[in-house]
Amino acid sequence: MAHPRQADLAGLIDALQAEGVEFIVVGGASAVLHGALAMTQDLDVVHRLTPENVARLATVLEGLDAFVREPAQRRLRPQAAHLSSGGQLNLLTSLGPLDLLGRLHDGRGYDELLAHSEVLTDGIHQVRVVDLPTLIEIKTTAGRAKDRIVVPMLLALLRERERH
Template sequence: MRRHPSAADFPALLTKLCDAGVEFIIVGGAAAVIQGAPNTTSDLEIVHRRSSDNVARLLDVLLSLDATMRHDLANRGLRPTAELLAGTGQINLSTSLGPIDPLCELDVGQGYEELLPHSQLIIDEGRTLRVLDLPTLIAVKAKAGRPKDRMVLPVLIATLQERDK
């Protein structure tokens, strides 16, 4: 059985992605945390550019981190593929540095290119990261409507209001 750390090492995971030149936008809970929301998150969700070169760079990083499908109940050790990363779905992966969820799209028509104008560059621990902006993150969470998304909305709205003061 493969072992993975109990806690994600997001700084190391982000460094690997950045050092490899992977183009991605941080979304979800990590985007909220990076922008000052007092939340926690257990995985790194990204929307990546689906060009063949970028998919190849992302796949190389994931395979170097021993990535496997996280929700494989048969525990077959299924690995990500370029075809999956170039598609339209969400991939939930475990890696040696913790969980990462490469999202081809947040929703239909919300891939990397469409989200790019709704992202901002943030310097975090010496890395330049592209992060989904808070207004768009709030809209995405509101549209998703899942209980976990509804619970975090007041915190995200308060974070945005505090930041805009």
């Protein structure tokens, strides 16, 4: 099965939600969901590290024919130990790239981020994303070129929201 290099964000989110996986969208997809005119090729999520949630996540990944992106030629399947480690796992799925983070670079995991997240809806779908101030903090701290590009857009969105 061919695996796309561009994420089907809605499809990946739907697959995770259908299995009851607890997660918070972070990264570029979070910026897009907040309304930033940004591009992203993958879905980055911080998932809860409980055994039950890891088991649900493993079920989703099996259904999505997920494997570790590098080295792609080896098609290494994610194992429960990888999913519960708290590290980062960059996968390629039948719905595109999916990056799983047990914790952010600063050590915050799902439970710590929960208070700094919000549920966004388009009237049909609902998804938990990291809130805008926290996303700005994450992107600023990361300091990568792609993050420096999106931070001004996120700051403008935040100022606009604060005015209303």
